[in-house]
Amino acid sequence: MSSQNVDISTTLGNAWFPAPIFTASGCASSGKELAQFFPLREIGAVVTKSVMNKPRHGRPTPRMAETPSGMLNSIGLQGPGIDAFLANDVPWLLAQNARVIVSIAGETADEYAVLARKLRSTPGISAIEVNISCPNVENRGLVFATDRDTSCRVIDGVRKVIGGEIPILAKLTPDVTNIADVARGVIDSGADGLALINTVLGMVINLDTMRPHLGGKTGGLSGPAIRPIAVRAIYQVREALPNVPILGMGGVSTGRDALELILAGASGVSVGTASFGNPTAIINIQRELQELLAQRGFTSLKQAIGYAHRA
Amino acid sequence: MSTINKAAAQLTATLISNKRIGAYHQLIFSVGDVVRHCRPGNFIAIQVGGDSSRMVLRRAFAISRTSESAQFGGTVELIVAPHGSGSKWLCSLSEGAEVDVVTPLGKAFGIPTEPVNALLIGGGYGSAPLFGLADLLKSRGCKVDMVLGASVGSKIYAPMEGKRSVNSLKIFTEDGSMGETGRVTSQLAEIIAERGVEIIYSCGPMAMLKAITDIATTLGVMHQASVEESMACGIGICMTCVLPVRGDDGNISMKRSCIDGPVMDGASVCWDLVGKSTELLG
Numbered sequence: 170m171s172s173q174n175v176d177i178s179t180t181l182g183n184a185w186f187p188a189p190i191f192t193a194s195g196c197a198s199s200g201k202e203l204a205q206f207f208p209l210r211e212i213g214a215v216v217t218k219s220v221m222n223k224p225r226h227g228r229p230t231p232r233m234a235e236t237p238s239g240m241l242n243s244i245g246l247q248g249p250g251i252d253a254f255l256a257n258d259v260p261w262l263l264a265q266n267a268r269v270i271v272s273i274a275g276e277t278a279d280e281y282a283v284l285a286r287k288l289r290s291t292p293g294i295s296a297i298e299v300n301i302s303c304p305n306v307e308n309r310g311l312v313f314a315t316d317r318d319t320s321c322r323v324i325d326g327v328r329k330v331i332g333g334e335i336p337i338l339a340k341l342t343p344d345v346t347n348i349a350d351v352a353r354g355v356i357d358s359g360a361d362g363l364a365l366i367n368t369v370l371g372m373v374i375n376l377d378t379m380r381p382h383l384g385g386k387t388g389g390l391s392g393p394a395i396r397p398i399a400v401r402a403i404y405q406v407r408e409a410l411p412n413v414p415i416l417g418m419g420g421v422s423t424g425r426d427a428l429e430l431i432l433a434g435a436s437g438v439s440v441g442t443a444s445f446g447n448p449t450a451i452i453n454i455q456r457e458l459q460e461l462l463a464q465r466g467f468t469s470l471k472q473a474i475g476y477a478h479r480a
Numbered sequence: 481m482s483t484i485n486k487a488a489a490q491l492t493a494t495l496i497s498n499k500r501i502g503a504y505h506q507l508i509f510s511v512g513d514v515v516r517h518c519r520p521g522n523f524i525a526i527q528v529g530g531d532s533s534r535m536v537l538r539r540a541f542a543i544s545r546t547s548e549s550a551q552f553g554g555t556v557e558l559i560v561a562p563h564g565s566g567s568k569w570l571c572s573l574s575e576g577a578e579v580d581v582v583t584p585l586g587k588a589f590g591i592p593t594e595p596v597n598a599l600l601i602g603g604g605y606g607s608a609p610l611f612g613l614a615d616l617l618k619s620r621g622c623k624v625d626m627v628l629g630a631s632v633g634s635k636i637y638a639p640m641e642g643k644r645s646v647n648s649l650k651i652f653t654e655d656g657s658m659g660e661t662g663r664v665t666s667q668l669a670e671i672i673a674e675r676g677v678e679i680i681y682s683c684g685p686m687a688m689l690k691a692i693t694d695i696a697t698t699l700g701v702m703h704q705a706s707v708e709e710s711m712a713c714g715i716g717i718c719m720t721c722v723l724p725v726r727g728d729d730g731n732i733s734m735k736r737s738c739i740d741g742p743v744m745d746g747a748s749v750c751w752d753l754v755g756k757s758t759e760l761l762g
Contacts, residue, residue: 195719197717198716198719201483201484201716202716202717206490226724226733227722227734229756230709230721231720233718235535235537235712238536242712244719247719422536445536445538445717448490
């Protein structure tokens with residue numbers, strides 16, 4: 170069948186998206202720059218860079234190191250703060266007819282609740298990504314998602330504020346012993362879906378200075394190098410929680426990669442690092458995915474979600 | 481808030497010439513009509529390594545010159561040091577090779593509305609974009625003097641044809657193998673006074689830009705610096721190439737050198753805070 174006839178629409182909780190490829194939080198800023206290269210309304214949604222309650226400078230430079238088939242970043246959640254973000258970025262995105270998933274990050278469970286309260290009164294948002302797994306915070310102990318109980322506290326606080334109107338996606342780290350266990354915890358605490366995976370914690374040592382290269386010493390590894398980790402994490406979580414929608418991400422740079430995550434169990438796929446190397450990667454991936462689905466006889470994306478788990 | 485260069489486009493460019501010049505390679509790419517939007521100070525971001533490359537990020541290079549001809553259409557010239565794996569790959573390409581590029585990117589050098597006395601200062605291959613700038617300034621009636629510096633003579637980039645727009649050219653090398661022994665700042669205060677310099681344009685390593693800023697600020701001379709900070713994307717989405725910059729309101733914020741630069745007002749950059757904990761920014 171012709172690829173144009175494949176229905177690529179998807180849902181995450183009660184949010185519907187006409188297309189399954191999304192930006193990844195922290196890899197598209199607030200969409201303005203990528204809009205120069207393709208219309209944002211043509212992709213599933215723009216997932217905005219994780220925003221905190223107050224403006225934040227982030228970590229010192231160097232913030233980046235290229236690694237084989239990937240890169241480390243150590244940005245540290247630089248951003249304008251939620252008030253400026255809601256005043257400037259969200260209205261602009263909605264004016265482009267883009268769907269918007271707002272990613273939030275906090276230093277405490279209370280900060281997440283404060284952010285959620287501000288989002289509740291902002292119309293037009295498709296979903297909230299609760300980033301409890303950013304590795305670039307001052308204290309590794311602040312990565313909520315390495316601990317099931319702290320993860321649950323954050324999601325519980327957000328859920329109490331949001332009610333049922335906007336789906337909540339909890340973004341998890343693969344840097345845990347049992348990701349399905351953390352996933353089950355946040356779903357029990359009220360998350361509607363999961364965003365899998367955040368970057369993997371890594372380090373590069375500079376052979377000239379013979380010290381850690383990044384200003385923040387450690388950074389998040391992203392790019393094709395981590396794709397098998399993403400596929401594994403999505404597969405394991407889908408197996409444990411077959412009815413929970415997953416927004417998959419991790420090293421996707423082609424339509425083939427996106428289909429791999431979908432077969433593992435993702436309902437939608439975010440593209441991050443690939444956009445750094447190619448500003449039109451997202452739109453190319455979406456077109457390639459549609460062709461690959463057609464070639465395999467799928468009439469809709471939904472048929473392919475989790476297909477690798479069939480008996 | 482600054483935005484991405486409105487003319488930025490992604491296209492396939494063809495390498496039409498690859499020549500070694502001293503420690504560098506002069507690469508000329510045919511890029512078509514987009515060349516009309518390329519201004520001195522703008523840069524180009526190039527995908528490297530081919531389809532099966534393990535290098536996932538683009539490499540950014542200052543555009544040194546542009547031209548348009550009947551044979552090749554619009555072309556851009558880049559001066560590349562084969563230093564890392566990406567630039568080595570680029571310098572190994574043969575004529576006729578095609579690469580994926582995004583250009584023009586970044587903020588260009590600001591051009592004075594009236595003829596002024598300009599001093600252009602380049603460190604190493606940082607001199608490359610200054611020759612196109614010299615042509616433009618001269619065409620606007622400016623008097624253009626140039627000072628170049630490098631550790632050794634082979635790292636001075638000063639093409640013969642590039643010198644025609646320059647009133648004078650002074651070269652410093654740290655080992656004395658070309659020109660005078662010293663750095664670009666060694667006689668800077670004297671040169672500014674002698675030539676009545678009203679604006680400085682610079683491009684080169686961070687330490688050089690800081691040293692120029694110190695002297696320019698003391699003497700009350702405007703200074704536009706083209707910064708070099710490592711970039712992952714070049715288009716403003718990765719937030720890695722940031723520098724602490726003091727805004728008009730007095731507050732310091734981390735600005736993207738790919739969008740708010742690479743050309744910045746030297747006096748607004750907090751050079752001492754580069755690479756330091758951002759808690760010092762207040």
